[in-house]
Amino acid sequence: MLVSMTDLTKYNGEKCILDHVELHIENKDKIGILGVNGTGKSTLLKMIAGVENYQGKISYQKDIHINYLPQTPHYDENDSVMETVYKQIDTKDVHDFEIKAQLGKFGILDEKQKIKELSGGQLKRVALAIALIKPCDLLILDEPTNHLDNGMIEYLEKFLIKWSKGLLMVTHDRYFLERVVNRIIEIDHGQIYKYEANYSKYLELKQVRLETQLSSQRKRKLFLKKELEWVRAGVQARTTKSKDRLQRFEELSKVKDVEVNGKVEMIHTFSRLGKKTIELHEISKSFGQKKLFDEFSYMFKQHDRIGILGDNGTGKSTLLNILTGNLKSDTGYVEIGETVRFGYFKQGYDDLPMNKRVIDFIQEISNDFKVDGQGLSAKDMLERFLFDARLQHTPISRLSGGERRRLYLLRVLMMMPNILVLDEPTNDLDIDTLNILEDYLDNFEGIIITVSHDRYFLDRICDGLFILQNQHLRYVNGGYSQNLDTSTKEEKEKSQGALAYKQSKKKKIKMTYMEKKEFEEIEDVIMNLETNLNQIEEQMNGVTDFKEIDELSRQRDDLQKQIDEKNERYIYLLELQEQIDNQ
Structure with a gap:
């Protein structure tokens, strides 16, 4: 066993990240860690890597070597790339040509370049190369595919498939999770759930777990309802009641309900898009002596879904800036x-005012926003995107990477675009939010243009690609997997998951507005009916007049009938909500 964790507990301020959990990592485990943003995925990696404190116990295999790739690596900015590698790696174990070859795989071709001259993406790729070169027993990777182009991602995937030692990683790349991992760990409300599965099998097992938990909870609540009637039967009779039964009632009453994560509620805004959208006429672009692409023409159709592919440095973001009018083409x-009304979701956080509070940033757009005829304040909008009252008054600088991306996305959507331009939209978003974003894009009425390294996302969303290659730009029909060959027939078949989902997706189950309202109020209605029933039964105990007893009996029977009907309706709505949650 490489690592054994027992009674592990971690708090982030008052928030419990991990609550007395247990986890063991074996020699050849390849583990993917999942959970919504802010659940503590990166924190768990840091604890295992020994760079974050905790309560509990972590035991390691004797003489274990761990390589850890953080989300944001830090090195001496005055060192060169090669000097940085030498500080991290014992050169007795690795030759210079191996180091240069690995750096080259991730687009780092000038090993004499200073760290301070590198972009954030280049720095992350240097750190990834170091993590892969350095011999270890356990490789820990935090979002390793961020800042990689598709060719680099495919190289990394093949490297990790062949990796014969322990692997622990946080990633939102669903093809990685499908092809590379053999175990998935889900962090949810301070607890860890373990699945011996890749991604597709995990989805099945998770649904079974949630259905089982919710079914048990529903039965427990129905049982408690009956027991509550028994407990309330009368003070005098209580002395004769079974102490064991009362104790069981108290214990069941203390059982916590299943905690279900909140889900982002995408806002469906759209400005009318006329027949004329965007037309490209023989555009080309160079920077100095470096030509990015030669003359290219294209007329965007009203419902185009275009993905832009190309290696790092080929001009993908430059093309987006030309399309949106922020940069002129050479020809x-x-x-x-x-x-045309653009919604431009850029790659980084440069546009975010870090010292501004979250709610002030959204109020700049609107504090009276109209969605489906309903007026929503900035507070309401933020709550739809999972920013509670505490987060709304927090400076943007204190948000996690995923929370910043979610906030930026909300602001873009509030601009009511009819052409969405998305530059690496999947970076730092958890898989649950990605699925919701993809559902939203399925139903978006305008044009979508996206640069993304997320192969599943491209397969799911795009029906055409702009491919930047060899200083040439061309258009092809279809998504990622339809246009790029994978190494084996088996890998190619695995690549079709998003496409198959897109083609076979059934109409989503939804509650009507009235059903939602009824579901929110029905428990209070049942409680009021039961209170009225108890009052009538107490009243009947002191009545001797036959006619009055007959009238009270009729009222009692009528109330009991209403309660039974409401209980049946409640169970139906509860099961409907389960189906919606599990979609």
Whole structure:
């Protein structure tokens, strides 16, 4: 066993990240860690890597070597790339040519370049190369695919498939989780759930777990309802009641309900898009002597879903800036229709004012936003995107990476775009939020143009690709897997998951507005009916007049009938909500 964790507990301020959990990592485990943003995935990696304190016990195999890739690596900015590698790696174990070859795999070609001259993405790729070169027993990777182009991701995937030692990683790349891992660990409300599965099998097992938990909870609540009637039967009779039965009632009453994560409620906003959208006429672009792409023409159709592919440095973000009018092409021109309204979701956080409070950032757009005819304040909008009262008054600088991306996305959608331009939209978003974003994009009425390294996302969303390759830009029909060959037939078949989902997706189950309202109020209604029933039964005890008893009996029977009907309706709505949650 490589690592054994027992009674592990971690608090982030008042928030419990891990609550007395247990986890063991074996020699050849390849583990993916899942959970919504803020649940503590990166924190768990840091604890195992020994760079974060905790309560409890972590035991390691004797003489274990751990390589850890953090989300944001830090090195001496005055060192060169090669000096940085030498400080991290014993050169007796690795030759210079191996180091240079690995750096080259991740696009780092000038090993004499200073760390301070590298972009954040280049720095992450240097750190990834170091983590893969350095011999170890356990490889810990935090979002390793961020800042990699598709070719690098495919290389990393093949490297990890062949990896014969322990692997622990946080990633939102669903193809990685499908092909590489053999175990999945889910962090949910301070607890750890373990699945001996890859991604597709995990989805099945998770649904079974939730259905079992919710079914047990529903039965427990129905049982408690009956027991509550028994407990309330009368003070005088209580002295004769079974102490064991009362004790069981008290114990069941203390059992916590199943905690279900809140889900982002995407806002469906759209400005009318006219017939003329974006027209590219013989555009090209170079920077100095470096040509990015030669003359290219294209007319965007009203419901185009275009993905942009290319290695790092080939001009993907440059192309987005030309399309949106933020940058001029060297030749040709771009025509943008009068009704076009861009929503530009950029790659980084440069546009976010870090010292500003979350709610102030959204109020700048609107504090009276209209969605489906309903007026929503900035507070309401933020709650839909899972920013509670505490987070709303927090400076943006204190948000996690995923929370910042979610906030930025909300602001973009509030601009009511009819053309969504997404530059690496999947970075730092958890898989639950990604699934909701993909559902939203399925139903978006305008044009979507996206740069993404997430292969599942490209397969799910895009029906056409712009491919930047060899200083040339071309258009092809279809998504990622339809246009790029994978190494084996088996890998190619595994690549079709998102496409198959897209083609076979059934109409989603939804509650109507009235059903939602009824579901929110029905427990209070049942409680009021039961209170009225108890009052009538108490009243009947002191009545001797036959006619009055007959009237009270009729009222009692009528109330009991209403309670039974409401209970049946409640169970139906509860099961409907389960189906919606499990979609």
